[in-house]
Amino acid sequence: MIRITGLQKTFGATRVLGGVDAEVAEGKIVALLGASGSGKSTLLRCLNGLETFDAGSLEIAGFSLGPGAHEQRTLQALRAKVGMVFQEFHLFSHLSVLDNVTLAPRVAQGVARAEAEAHARQLLAQVGLAERANARPRELSGGQKQRVAIARALAQGVRVLLLDEPTSALDPELREEVREVLRRVARGAHDAPGRAGVAPSPGLTILLVTHERALAHELADEIWTLSAGKIVSRATPNKTGNVPNAVPSGD
Amino acid sequence: MYARGELDWGGDLQGGEPYVYESPSEPGVIVGFEVDIARALAKELGVRAKFHQNDWSNLIPSLERGDFDLILNGLEDTPARRSRLRLSRPYFVYGETLAVQKGSSLRTLDELTGHRIGTLNQTVAQDLLQTHHADVALYEGQQEPYMDLVHGRVDGVLLDHVIADRYGCSLPQLYCVPQDLARGSYVIGLRPSDTELADRVDAALSALIARGELRGILEHWKLWDARQDELETRSAANAAERERPAPAAISKRPLTGAQIALFFRGALLTVLISVCAFGLALPFGVLLAVVRSHAGPVVRFLATAYVEVLRGTPVLLQLYVLYYGLSSVVRLGPITAAILGLGLNYAAYEAEVHRGALAALPRGQAEAASSLGLSRLQVLRHVLLPQSLRIALPALTNDFVALLKDSSLVSVITVVELTKRMTIVAVEARDWVLPGLLCAALYFAMSFPLSRLSSWLERRYQSS
Numbered sequence: 081m082i083r084i085t086g087l088q089k090t091f092g093a094t095r096v097l098g099g100v101d102a103e104v105a106e107g108k109i110v111a112l113l114g115a116s117g118s119g120k121s122t123l124l125r126c127l128n129g130l131e132t133f134d135a136g137s138l139e140i141a142g143f144s145l146g147p148g149a150h151e152q153r154t155l156q157a158l159r160a161k162v163g164m165v166f167q168e169f170h171l172f173s174h175l176s177v178l179d180n181v182t183l184a185p186r187v188a189q190g191v192a193r194a195e196a197e198a199h200a201r202q203l204l205a206q207v208g209l210a211e212r213a214n215a216r217p218r219e220l221s222g223g224q225k226q227r228v229a230i231a232r233a234l235a236q237g238v239r240v241l242l243l244d245e246p247t248s249a250l251d252p253e254l255r256e257e258v259r260e261v262l263r264r265v266a267r268g269a270h271d272a273p274g275r276a277g278v279a280p281s282p283g284l285t286i287l288l289v290t291h292e293r294a295l296a297h298e299l300a301d302e303i304w305t306l307s308a309g310k311i312v313s314r315a316t317p318n319k320t321g322n323v324p325n326a327v328p329s330g331d
Numbered sequence: 332m333y334a335r336g337e338l339d340w341g342g343d344l345q346g347g348e349p350y351v352y353e354s355p356s357e358p359g360v361i362v363g364f365e366v367d368i369a370r371a372l373a374k375e376l377g378v379r380a381k382f383h384q385n386d387w388s389n390l391i392p393s394l395e396r397g398d399f400d401l402i403l404n405g406l407e408d409t410p411a412r413r414s415r416l417r418l419s420r421p422y423f424v425y426g427e428t429l430a431v432q433k434g435s436s437l438r439t440l441d442e443l444t445g446h447r448i449g450t451l452n453q454t455v456a457q458d459l460l461q462t463h464h465a466d467v468a469l470y471e472g473q474q475e476p477y478m479d480l481v482h483g484r485v486d487g488v489l490l491d492h493v494i495a496d497r498y499g500c501s502l503p504q505l506y507c508v509p510q511d512l513a514r515g516s517y518v519i520g521l522r523p524s525d526t527e528l529a530d531r532v533d534a535a536l537s538a539l540i541a542r543g544e545l546r547g548i549l550e551h552w553k554l555w556d557a558r559q560d561e562l563e564t565r566s567a568a569n570a571a572e573r574e575r576p577a578p579a580a581i582s583k584r585p586l587t588g589a590q591i592a593l594f595f596r597g598a599l600l601t602v603l604i605s606v607c608a609f610g611l612a613l614p615f616g617v618l619l620a621v622v623r624s625h626a627g628p629v630v631r632f633l634a635t636a637y638v639e640v641l642r643g644t645p646v647l648l649q650l651y652v653l654y655y656g657l658s659s660v661v662r663l664g665p666i667t668a669a670i671l672g673l674g675l676n677y678a679a680y681e682a683e684v685h686r687g688a689l690a691a692l693p694r695g696q697a698e699a700a701s702s703l704g705l706s707r708l709q710v711l712r713h714v715l716l717p718q719s720l721r722i723a724l725p726a727l728t729n730d731f732v733a734l735l736k737d738s739s740l741v742s743v744i745t746v747v748e749l750t751k752r753m754t755i756v757a758v759e760a761r762d763w764v765l766p767g768l769l770c771a772a773l774y775f776a777m778s779f780p781l782s783r784l785s786s787w788l789e790r791r792y793q794s795s
Contacts, residue, residue: 128702152707159704170699174717184703187713229699236704 081106082127082240082285086136089122089309096122097133098309104302106239109266109286111296111317114306120289123306124242127287128162129155141239141285160188163233167245169225171217171232177204178213181232189236196235203231207261223254227261234265241265243288247295259295262288266299338373338380341394342404343387347473348497349552350405351382364552365403368422371544372403375535388452388754391416392763394520400528402520405491407455408569412520415761417529419519420536420566422545424558426511427456428495430480431487433506440512446486449476449745453758455515456489468665468745469755473498475655479745480505482658484665491515493554514558516565537566584760591769597752598773604669604748605735611674612734613727616681621711623682624689634682641679647740649676654744669741677734684726688719721792728785732778749773 082104089097096119104110114120125131127140129150138145141161143154171180181200185191191199204210207227217225226246233241246262247255269284290296296303297317305313342351342365351363361382373380383399390402394416407425408418431437437446443465450456452469460467468485470476476488477499488499489512500507519536521529539545540562549555622634641649650672654663663671692715700714701707720727739750747755753770757763 130698130702155701156704156706159702164699164702166695166699168695170693170695172696172700172714172718174721183700183713184705187709188704188706232703 081139081141082287083139084123084127084136085138087123087126087133087138088135089119089126089131089133096309097126099136100306100309100311102304102311102314104285104287106285107269107283108301109269109288109299111300111303112287112289112306113291113293113296113303118306119309120306121244124164124244124287124289127240127242128159128164130164156188160184160236161238162240162242163236163238164242165226165229165233165244165246167249169217169222169229169249171220171225171228173217175217176213177209177215177217177220177228180217180228181235184232185235200231200235203234204228206264207231208257221254222250223257226250226258230258230261230265239283240285240287243286243290245289245291247290247292255292259292262295262299336378338369338376338378338401339383339399340369340380340401340403341383341385341390341399342402343390344384345472346387346404349493349554364548364554365405367548367551368539368545369403371539371548372532372535375538376531388758391520391758394522397522400521400525401532405493405517406520408516408518408565409455409458415523416520417523417525418569419521419529419532420569421516421518421562422536423517423549423554424561424565425491425493425515425517426558427459427489427513427515428492428500429487429489429508429512430477430495430499430505431508432480432483433504435486435506437487438508443487443489447484449479449485449488450490451476451494452755454490455513456491459513460489469747469751470745471743477502477505478655478658482662484658484662492558511558514561516561518569584762586756586760586765586769590756590760593752594749594756594766594769594773597747597749598777600666600746601735601738601749601774602777604666604673604741604746605731605738607670608673608677608738609731609734611670612677612681612730615674615678617685617716619678619682620685620689621716623686625707625711638679638682641676642683646673646676646737647743650741650744665741665745668744669738669746672744673734673738673741677730680730681727684723684730685719688723688726689715691722692718724785724788724792728781732781735778736774 082102084100084102087097087100088095100123112120112123122131126133127138129145132149133147135147137147141158143158143161145154145158172183175183178197178200181203182193182196185196185199186193201210201213204213207230209224209227209231212220212224217228220228230246243262247258250258265284266286269286288296288299297319300317303315303317304311305315344352344361346352349364351361351365354360354362366382369380369382385393385398387404390404390406391412393399394402406412408421412418429437437443440459440463443460443463445464445466447466447468448460449468449470450460451473452471457467457469468476468479473490473494476485476490479485480488480499481502481504488495490499492511495507499505519532521532536545546555546559549559619634619638623631623638626634650668653672654665654668696714696718697710700710705713738748741748742751749770753766757766760766
């Protein structure tokens with residue numbers, strides 16, 4: 081569950097978040113739309129402590145964050161439960177695909193290598209990259225990289241997944257493979273275990289920042305629109321599939 | 332030159348008081364008993380004396396090159412020099428004086444076997460010590476051996492009484508054996524081909540001695556003593572010696588197997604010092620770089636100050652300070668001081684290299700790693716450093732090769748590594764070409780494989 085209360089954030093003289101109040105129930109998927117500079121990414125980054133905020137409070141995955149600097153220990157524990165996927169993937173270029181996925185479980189959680197690798201191979205299979213486990217990031221296409229990044233974010237059995245424009249940096253023809261993985265992750269979050277989703281993630285709460293309106297309407301339980309640092313609308317998606325993909329992409 | 336109305340004479344100001352040195356009260360003016368002798372000699376010859384500064388160890392090669400006409404700088408009369416140069420009659424008789432720590436029982440040359448004894452390079456004392464199988468520590472200046480003796484780094488110092496009296500015997504911790512362990516004389520060195528000038532110099536010296544002028548000069552410098560009674564007898568012996576066939580033209584001596592073996596030992600020491608120093612510089616440099624990019628303001632300031640001070644001052648100076656300057660606080664052995672000095676200095680350079688490499692990593696790498704729940708240390712160890720080390724690799728190899736060559740500086744703290752060995756052998760063999768080439772070949776043999784290894788590693792990282 082995520083609860084955002086009175087969240088405010090300024091960068092110098094610029095007010096980026098002007099008092100955001102919102103809540104996401106456990107297991108729900110929320111898509112966050114809004115023009116560039118509306119504060120979507122900043123809100124997302126506040127949720128896992130990559131940015132501090134000036135006022136308000138956050139509750140996420142059982143942790144509470146207040147304004148100002150966070151305690152390092154709290155952040156580490158929180159981030160083990162809150163996965164993040166970046167627009168630019170940020171795979172570790174010196175590690176193989178498999179090691180990218182197993183790094184956090186092994187290093188931060190102390191999971192044995194064999195166990196971490198078995199789980200990582202399962203996740204890689206679910207994002208369709210089982211045979212690329214030993215490849216280096218530079219040998220992958222952008223779409224493949226983002227699929228690895230998703231597997232990496234899920235590897236610690238997270239309760240919340242934050243996706244920051246996961247398809248924006250990709251060429252249009254590579255976006256569909258990532259959308260397909262996102263659909264599976266969403267099904268895994270909604271459905272009971274044992275179905276076709278990316279298991280084991282029932283009850284996974286997802287916050288998806290995107291410019292792709294169609295994707296938002298397809299996956300989300302609720303769609304928030306952010307403008308000038310405030311949530312200006314909350315709507316249930318139009319599941320007819322007839323959504324114009326009109327919001328310009330790019331940052 | 333003589334024909335131009337000048338007597339060009341060579342010496343080394345670093346030889347210090349009372350030989351030839353800069354006047355403490357008038358910087359730029361050189362004084363000393365040898366300056367006075369040169370002036371009197373020139374006057375006797377009807378010309379003007381002109382001093383040429385030259386590194387003492389290389390006075391003879393410079394004379395042979397024709398940089399000046401004669402050497403007048405504590406040059407001792409030895410059979411080796413006699414066969415290479417035309418030596419004048421003596422102008423001073425000295426005694427080899429042994430200085431030891433108070434309480435030491437060492438008194439005679441025979442007792443010095445196996446003991447570590449300090450002296451200056453290319454002196455009679457060095458030959459004496461080597462003949463008696465002492466462990467010889469070679470110094471560049473007169474004061475350093477006595478400082479090391481005070482601190483117990485050597486068991487004794489054997490040098491001319493002129494040096495011992497001024498620099499050693501007055502120290503409260505030291506005792507100078509009153510009997511001379513040997514006697515010898517200072518002579519003027521000339522090129523064997525300059526027989527006419529040599530004869531005139533001898534005649535002029537004789538005149539100065541006969542008129543009591545030399546005694547006047549030596550008395551002025553408080554150097555006249557009973558030893559000087561030998562000036563005449565030694566002079567006669569010198570003349571008799573010269574009756575024998577004139578020395579053959581300067582000839583090179585082939586390098587002996589023992590000398591080549593010493594070269595390889597020097598190279599081994601160079602490698603040992605360089606590897607250990609870099610083994611210290613690398614992790615310490617990485618630590619400094621990490622501190623400068625991650626720590627709080629106070630620690631960051633200290634790390635920055637360290638880097639700036641150590642980069643901004645000569646490593647030679649740092650070696651002096653570490654070995655001599657701090658010797659009353661920490662008494663490091665020469666090799667330890669060499670490794671520590673070079674390592675601490677190079678750490679400052681490595682710190683900059685790694686700071687640059689860390690800054691070159693995309694910001695997202697650290698963000699992605701910490702958003703996975705890794706601690707700051709884990710982020711550094713598993714994500715940032717493995718990547719920055721690869722970026723730093725070319726600069727790192729470059730620095731190691733530079734260190735390999737900079738390690739020759741540690742000869743100032745009595746370490747005989749490859750370059751020092753080369754200069755010693757070159758003087759012994761009267762040849763700079765072959766020892767120089769051998770030395771260069773050994774350095775190249777050490778550095779070239781490294782740069783090959785580095786470019787191989789770079790290619791490997793790029794392709795993987």
